[in-house]
Amino acid sequence: MDTGDTAWLLMSTALVMIMLPGLALFYGGLVRRKNVLSTIMHSFFGLALVSVVWVVVGFTLAFGPDVNGLGLLGGLDFAFFNGVGLEPSANYATTVPFVLFAAFQLMFAAITPALITGAFAERKRFSAFVLFTLLWSVLVYSPLAHWVWSTDGWLFKLGALDFAGGTVVHISSGVSALVVALLIGRRTVNGDRMEPHDVPMTVLGARLLWFGWFGFNAGSAVAANGLAASAFIVTNTAAAAATITWVLASYLHKGKVSVIGAACGAVAGLVAITPASGFVTVGGALFIGLAVGGLCYSATLLRSRLKIDDALDVFAVHGVGGMFGAVATGVFASSAIQSAYSGLLEATSSSSSTSSSPWAPRSSTPRSPRS
């Protein structure tokens, strides 16, 4: 066990946790005044709910040994964190206590359904939100996490690269948000001014998200090493670049530099860099950030034009941003960051032999990523 790795992952777990209040404020400021508590409660209660669900059954379904060898779902070996102890796992984050790895993953599991709440803000029944979150966490999040991040997972075995959750967190929540928004229907307006009631709250939320995202991405190195540092700087770079392009887009489109746009742009950049954060260089991050700012901005315009009331643009930012990030990972992965992974741009040949868990020490055999 490595004390440096353990210390950093402990810190990262806490950093990811802060993204929940960050999200609560980000969303809270965007809704009407009469719904701010409800919006905030979604993130808060979501953390409470998933925290319990995860230790009981969520973690084991995601990271437990595979049920039938098909790579679809973990078994119940780790239910109630049975067998998830102070010793490191042989498969995941091998230099830190297994329970810490599970705690880190808990925060990811908690924030993912919280992202979806943006789509149904201001009109969902609380009891329905609770049941939805519970079911979604167990039936959607855990299986997806198993597919992509478990060493038994079928997508993992196919070579899917998702360093910190572009697919498992952002694409899944973005797509789900769209589905919920379409099913629950548009908000009733009745003469209300449909605009953010507290922009400073939203901006503060975005800043907390950015701060916490260092744990989300750099923490996913599960080690206190150069890879974490690299993930750290590319995260910052992509967020910054996307902020600039979104602000620029809002200026070109509306003649004003939008502050809300700056907040949204930063989040879009952070989303897009998530799957790529362990694989790309600063140059790749710059491109990703610059591109996704404009892309997600356009997605919000399209959403508006299509009159889909995904209230807080979860799909436009997380869904589109996540998809873009996943593709960009395949293009920009650089063997300079991790020698085993090389993207389209590097155009090296692939020869995959042993697959290694995204959370384990790297192998040195070059492998082309696939998203």
Next chain:
Amino acid sequence: MGATILYAAISTFVIVKVVDVILGIRVKAADEEMGLDLSVHGEAAYQT
């Protein structure tokens, strides 16, 4: 990626439908008009 999108979309669809049948997903129109803070939580965020 496609597998994720399909799985997320379809399973979310099913979950929403099930929840809607059991509990109803949308608040009543009057509650929505009042604002969820008051109607669902009985609390106001600000004091003015």
